[in-house]
Amino acid sequence: PYPHYARVRELDPVHQHPLGFWLLTAYDDVAALLRSGLSVDYHNLADGLIFRQQDELLGENVGTPLNLALVDRDPPDHTRLRGLVSKVFTPRAIAALEPAITELVDSSLDTMAERRRADLIETLAFPVPFAVISTMLGLPEADHVRVRELSGILVGRLEFATSPERIRAIVAADRELTGIVRDLIRWKRAHPGDDLLSALIEAEVDGHTLTEDEVVAQVVLLYVSGHETTVNLIGNGVVALLRHPDQLAALRDRPELAGNAVEEILRYDTPVQQSRRITTSPCRVRDRAIPPGVLVIPCLGAANRDPGRFGPDADRLRIARPEARAHVSFGAGRHHCLGAALARLEGRIAIERLTQRFPGLAQDGEITWNGRVNLRGAQAVPVLV
Ligand code: HEM
Numbered sequence: 479p480y481p482h483y484a485r486v487r488e489l490d491p492v493h494q495h496p497l498g499f500w501l502l503t504a505y506d507d508v509a510a511l512l513r514s515g516l517s518v519d520y521h522n523l524a525d526g527l528i529f530r531q532q533d534e535l536l537g538e539n540v541g542t543p544l545n546l547a548l549v550d551r552d553p554p555d556h557t558r559l560r561g562l563v564s565k566v567f568t569p570r571a572i573a574a575l576e577p578a579i580t581e582l583v584d585s586s587l588d589t590m591a592e593r594r595r596a597d598l599i600e601t602l603a604f605p606v607p608f609a610v611i612s613t614m615l616g617l618p619e620a621d622h623v624r625v626r627e628l629s630g631i632l633v634g635r636l637e638f639a640t641s642p643e644r645i646r647a648i649v650a651a652d653r654e655l656t657g658i659v660r661d662l663i664r665w666k667r668a669h670p671g672d673d674l675l676s677a678l679i680e681a682e683v684d685g686h687t688l689t690e691d692e693v694v695a696q697v698v699l700l701y702v703s704g705h706e707t708t709v710n711l712i713g714n715g716v717v718a719l720l721r722h723p724d725q726l727a728a729l730r731d732r733p734e735l736a737g738n739a740v741e742e743i744l745r746y747d748t749p750v751q752q753s754r755r756i757t758t759s760p761c762r763v764r765d766r767a768i769p770p771g772v773l774v775i776p777c778l779g780a781a782n783r784d785p786g787r788f789g790p791d792a793d794r795l796r797i798a799r800p801e802a803r804a805h806v807s808f809g810a811g812r813h814h815c816l817g818a819a820l821a822r823l824e825g826r827i828a829i830e831r832l833t834q835r836f837p838g839l840a841q842d843g844e845i846t847w848n849g850r851v852n853l854r855g856a857q858a859v860p861v862l863v
Contacts, residue, residue, distance in 0.1 A: 479854070480793065483777065484780075484783065484793075487784065491507060491764070492507065492766040494766075499772065499773040499774065499775055500763075500766075500768055500773070500774045500775065501775050502763065502774065502776045502777060502781075503777050503780035503784075504781065504786065505782075505788075505806070506786070506787070507776070507781075508776040508780070508781035508806055509781065509810055511755055511763070512753065512755075512776055512806065512809050512813075513811040514755070514811070515811065516756065516757060516758070517552050518550055518755060518756065519550060519552050520545065520756065522757075522758050522771060523771060524772065545695075546691055546692050546694075546696075547696060547699035548699070548816075549703075549813060556812065558683070558686055559688070559696065561683045562678070562681045562683050562687075562688055563678065563696055563816060565677075565681045565683060566674050566678050566681055567700075567816055567817070569819055571674075572819045572820045573819075573823075575610065575614075576823060576827070578613070579606065579823060579827050580827055580831070582609050582610065583602070583827050583828050583831050583832075584831065586602040586605055587602070587831060587832060587835050587836075590836070590861075591836075591863060594862065594863060595842055595861070595862055595863075596860075596861060597858050597860055597861075598712075598713065598856075598859040598860075599709065599857065599858055600858070602828060602832065603712035603713040603716070603828070603856075603859075604705070606708075607704065607705040607708035607709055607712075607821075607824055610704070610705075610820070610824060611701055611704030612625075614673060614674040614700075614704075615662075615675045615697060615701060616671060616673040616675050617662065617701075618662075621658055624654075624658070625658060628654055628655040629651075629655065629702045630706075631647055631651035632652055633702060633706050633850070634647070634648050634850075636750075636752075636850075636852040636853060637851055637853075655698055655701075656694055656698060659694050659698055659701075660694055662697075666679060675697060678696065679693055700817070703815075703817060704820070706853055707749045707750055707853065708749070708820075708821045708825065709855060710747075710749035710750075710855030711744060711749045711824075712824070712825060712828045712829065713855050713859060714747040714855055714856055715739075715825065715829055716829070716832070716861075717747070717845055718743055718747050718795050719739075719743075719795075720841045721795075722795045725739075725795050726839070728797060729829070729830075729833050730834070733830050735797050736833075737822075737826050738797060738798060738803075739829060740826050741799075741802035741803045741805065742795060742798075742799050742802040743795075743797075743825070743829070744805050744807040745783075745802050745804075745805035745807065746795045747779075748778050748807045749853070749855065750807065750852060750853060751777065751778060751779040751852050751853075751854055752776070752778060752779070753776050753778060754773055754774070754775050754776075755776065756771070756772065756774070757771065758770055778806050781806050782806060782807060789801075808821075835863075836863040838862075839861060839862075840861065840862045841859070841862075842862035843860035845858065845859050845860075846858045
């Protein structure tokens, strides 16, 4: 997508799409919009894009707490929900996961070593984040396969070119996943443990706790955003390194660069390409007037390649790039990604240990892509270790 972004950024950085939404591709505009405090609530949309259609399909609200997740809420709801979720999703709780993540990564690398030829997504990029979030939330093993399938369908909600059949499939997946999570919450209420879900159920700020629907919505959000995104970070990261052998060699020689390499990978091939905001009053971006009730898409992937921010070599992968961390891959402002520290930790451990353990890591066949626009990522990355 990057040559297209460059063209749009050059020709029309505040672009009105024929479907009615607006697309921002320049770094400064994207960063400013994310921090602007505009709404994220789809109910403020005046026209009928996918989300409205989805609401219509949901009809009389058949018991799904869709749209109660904090990523879809404005203050004061957002402030209250974020306060409660951050209470259990603390930097300390995340840092404490390092040994467990290392063990998971090493076990994936053992499998790769045994097979010599492996699909990097299936053996490392997918199972590690999936196991981490499943363990954090206490999801029973028996549900893993189905939840993986459902979550794969549900992320379609973040894509635009969605047909009525796909919307129906998304709604059905949402209902089924919501049901699984609801059962899990009921079980957890009766058997509280030392896990994130039990803590979320009990969390209290200023006398507020989460309603059952709110817990369900946050859990589904954490589940989906907890792995579908990080798979892309690890998968796209390894693809980028395989395509830049000099950078792969540099990382092998200097493992201390792994942390910065993860930032550069997040910038270079952004795991979540777009965020979204909705205007509730007339607003201006540069010389363009945007009316109320309109979807504005800050294109994170385009902002991250803006030469105006990252210099003339913005299209090059440079793992030691000093300004890499200025990327907007985790968004910004009040909705800044709550799982950024976890994603960074998983990404660093996976990339560092993979490149250290297999100095001869090489591509071994055709790389395929998942066909998504927003959560664009590699689907299969055959490698020889
Ligand atoms: C929000 C990206 C991993 C949980 C977001 C946003 C982005 C993002 C772009 C929206 C920001 C905005 O609109 O301003 C990513 C990327 C990840 C990642 C690229 C991995 C590489 C995770 C993980 C979790 C997580 C591992 C949790 C387990 C969340 C939550 C929000 C969020 C709860 C909503 C925050 C709010 O609305 O206040 N993330 N994310 N993310 N992310 Fe992540």
